[in-house]
Amino acid sequence: xxxxxxxxxxxxxxxxxxxxxxxxxxxxxxxxxxxxxxxxxxxxxxxxxxxxxxxxxxxxxxxxxxxxxxxxxxxxxxxxxxxxxxxxxxxxxxxxxxxxxxxxxxxxxxxxxxxxxxxxxxxxxxxxxxxxxxxxxxxxxxxxxxxxxxxxxxxxxxxxxxxxxxxxxxxxxxxxxxxxxxxxxxxxxxxxxxxxxxxxxxxxxxxxxxxxxxxxxxxxxxxxxxxxxxxxxxxxxxxxxxxxxxxxxxxxxxxxxxxxxxxxxxxxxxxxxxxxxxxx
Amino acid sequence: xxxxxxxxxxxxxxxxxxxxxxxxxxxxxxxxxxxxxxxxxxxxxxxxxxxxxxxxxxxxxxxxxxxxxxxxxxxxxxxxxxxxxxxxxxxxxxxxxxxxxxxxxxxxxxxxxxxxxxxxxxxxxx
Numbered sequence: 001x002x003x004x005x006x007x008x009x010x011x012x013x014x015x016x017x018x019x020x021x022x023x024x025x026x027x028x029x030x031x032x033x034x035x036x037x038x039x040x041x042x043x044x045x046x047x048x049x050x051x052x053x054x055x056x057x058x059x060x061x062x063x064x065x066x067x068x069x070x071x072x073x074x075x076x077x078x079x080x081x082x083x084x085x086x087x088x089x090x091x092x093x094x095x096x097x098x099x100x101x102x103x104x105x106x107x108x109x110x111x112x113x114x115x116x117x118x119x120x121x122x123x124x125x126x127x128x129x130x131x132x133x134x135x136x137x138x139x140x141x142x143x144x145x146x147x148x149x150x151x152x153x154x155x156x157x158x159x160x161x162x163x164x165x166x167x168x169x170x171x172x173x174x175x176x177x178x179x180x181x182x183x184x185x186x187x188x189x190x191x192x193x194x195x196x197x198x199x200x201x202x203x204x205x206x207x208x209x210x211x212x213x214x215x216x217x218x219x220x221x222x223x224x225x226x227x228x229x230x231x232x233x234x235x236x237x238x239x240x241x242x243x244x245x246x247x248x249x250x251x252x253x254x255x256x257x258x259x260x261x262x263x264x265x266x267x268x269x270x271x272x273x274x275x276x277x278x279x280x
Numbered sequence: 281x282x283x284x285x286x287x288x289x290x291x292x293x294x295x296x297x298x299x300x301x302x303x304x305x306x307x308x309x310x311x312x313x314x315x316x317x318x319x320x321x322x323x324x325x326x327x328x329x330x331x332x333x334x335x336x337x338x339x340x341x342x343x344x345x346x347x348x349x350x351x352x353x354x355x356x357x358x359x360x361x362x363x364x365x366x367x368x369x370x371x372x373x374x375x376x377x378x379x380x381x382x383x384x385x386x387x388x389x390x391x392x393x394x395x396x397x398x399x400x401x402x403x404x405x406x
Contacts, residue, residue: 001323003316003319003320003322003323004319006323007309040327041327042326042327043326043327043328046326053359053362053363056362056363056365056366057298057362059366060294060297060298060362060365060366061298063294064291064294064295064298065291067287067290067291067294068287068288068291068295070287072287074285074286074287074290074373075385078370078373078385078388078389078392079388081392082388082391082392082395085392085395085396085399086395088399089395089398089399089402092399092402092403093402139384210365210366210369211366211367211369211370211392211396213366214363214364214366214367214396215395215396215397215398215399215400215403216399216403217363218363218400218403219399219400219403219404221339221356221359221360221363222338222339222404226356226359227322227325227326228308228312228322228351228352228353228355228356228359229312229319229322229323229326229352230326231305231355231356231359232305232308232309232355232358233309235301235302235305235358235359235362236302236305236306236309239298239302
């Protein structure tokens, strides 16, 4: 393949990954690694390193707008990223002593199962339910976001903070062990467990994933596993794509976004199951 | 009604990091453009199966080489800036919350920083 063609087409791929990442609160490694290794034949080590850089590019690109626009709950993000970083570190420490095959199977099934609450619990964004968690009050985990798609301000309060933190910690362990999947689990923990609005969850997940990925990105950087000819189009494509995704998310109705999550969960859950079955 | 809080600070840092690293990467790509042999070499390196030849890169050498205009190092400097952007955001958060005497979130920010450092050291050792 010609270097020029490579750079242009990887940048185009990056635009798609950045757009999806901004919309769904994920870093896009789950799309990028298979595309780079299967389509271009990129060495897996360079592909993984590029995908961690991709996570940070998505995060910085999307979160800058989301934080400025008031969609990110910074306190929820900071609290949960502590849980995620603890988990990721634990995952990295126990990596190699745990059969990843079963983890892929369990978490693949969990993702597929989570399609049920995403489809069934419609309208949950519109009415915050139940009394707030005392821990949420203590940690000041409430907020208001303006949704242009609905034309009004949406107040919200976090529920089940401890359970959400535990789930985030588990998500961190998985990302530390398997190297993928923390973004989508962030969103699920915030939406399904903590009852946060979907747009707030997506935006806050985007805000968090850059920090969670920073330590391993620096490790790859210092190991020389980041290839500039690969990283450049990935980063530039993703920054452009995430800028588009941010604008798209503002206009999407939360219910539409919720339905769009279903194919993403199917893909990520399916990809993890395929890996458990050693088909990929 | 939105209170002025940490948001403008955090958004500003993330935006600056993104724009500055994109500018460096674009500059590096433009300078790399005419160097067909270097491009070929970089491409071949990442398309090699098995263990790639590992060249240790230190942030210091990237800075020095970028300063003398080596295109690949200018790109790498942009990538390094991008990677450090979220870390800078956590540091700014720690300072912001400390100034506000918000003990819980100051501790959370510092704990995240400490764990990131631990993760980096652990990753280097392996």
